[in-house]
């Protein structure tokens with residue numbers, strides 16, 4: 336047991352029976368008023384042809400000495416299966432708007448080599464194409480989210496890709512898919528028409544995009560049982576114009592609108608802030624900035640409500656996560672960054688927000704799965720390590736498909752530093768598909784433990800059991816020298832003699848427990 340784990344254990348023992356402060360935060364779960372189901376796809380991932388996110392990080396090719404299945408790394412795929420990845424978005428991102436699907440089918444050695452102009456100008460071998468992507472999602476037991484090329488592609492190209500993937504007919508394209516090794520149609524859960532059309536996807540206005548989308552969508556024909564949900568590429572950050580215009584113009588032709596929001600410590604793209612070695616002012620600014628997701632979702636959802644009060648359309652946050660300055664000595668186009676306890680807290684805060692908006696937010700994709708931005712996994716040649724963000728996903732697995740429950744926090748103080756303030760405790764509760772009640776708690780304060788008194792009207796609480804993720808330093812992270820510097824530890828607490836249960840959450844920690 337290392338020092339960190341010993342510290343966590345001591346805190347857990349405290350949680351099960353010590354004396355608690357009189358100023359506990361009061362948390363009430365209204366178990367009798369279930370809300371919307373938290374779609375499992377809220378826990379989706381994003382894998383783009385960017386840096387070593389796919390090539391090296393996931394794909395090494397069937398001839399590699401690194402153990403693999405059909406070219407995909409066994410170690411990485413195995414770890415991802417443990418967090419029950421429900422959905423993978425591919426091939427981009429900005430990359431998607433320059434991707435031509437025909438370059439990625441047929442014999443790999445005959446595929447063209449392109450330049451990845453968005454990400455580092457490196458060669459794109461097209462070794463990973465449609466069939467390889469579906470091998471990956473099949474191995475993960477995940478659904479596929481394919482992003483179409485509106486930027487340099489055409490309605491015809493997207494229409495033919497859909498036919499290639501989903502047709503059960505004897506058409507030339509369906510037979511080409513069979514010849515390339517897949518007899519039955521692929522199951523495409525979601526298909527997006529372009530990405531970030533306001534920027535790298537073509538610098539369009541929402542009105543212009545709507546018109547082009549209408550034209551393209553008309554030709555995205557798939558047999559009923561294979562028809563993907565079709566996504567319109569929406570706005571980002573503070574701008575609700577895209578949600579407003581798209582929900583009005585496209586409501587009969589789309590299943591949802593995407594939205595992107597990245598968390599930057601400084602809030603400035605030019606100097607974003609470091610992934611490690613930061614001070615408390617950047618701990619809190621990162622958390623304050625990530626919590627803006629709440630108002631972004633509220634505003635976008637309200638804009639959509641005007642045109643879609645029944646909430647038929649989803650708001651799909653298909654890119655989110657932390658974005659720091661790249662690690663020194665790495666290719667700036669590869670967006671490689673370390674991942675610390677701060678990232679784990681960021682992930683948990685976002686999950687709690689997504690759960691609270693489960694009715695509208697029915698799918699999200701963290702950017703990105705391996706080696707890029709806020710990743711689950713970092714690889715170095717044949718080695719792999721799991722990041723604190725990975726562990727947050729693991730701890731939150733019971734929330735996939737669970738039914739959200741209203742949570743009220745009273746006497747929740749602000750944690751303030753460096754001119755910022757954020758609520759000390761963030762919480763979310765849900766009834767899992769196994770019938771158990773799950774509770775997630777975050778203590779944003781890096782300096783102080785917090786006591787949370789639990790209350791479920793009409794129900795006695797005997798105990799809580801689950802796990803905690805914390806550490807002594809704000810930027811604790813795993814490295815190849817020290818791959819287990821941070822990982823979850825067991826956490827439990829029991830009701831006192833008075834029948835009341837107060838949970839002591841360590842400073843800067845994420846806890847997920849089943850409530851008994």
Ligand code: AHR
Nearest residue numbers: 427428429430530531702
């Ligand atoms: O995730 C990295 C990039 O960020 C994506 O390619 C793009 O859509 C966004 O700007």
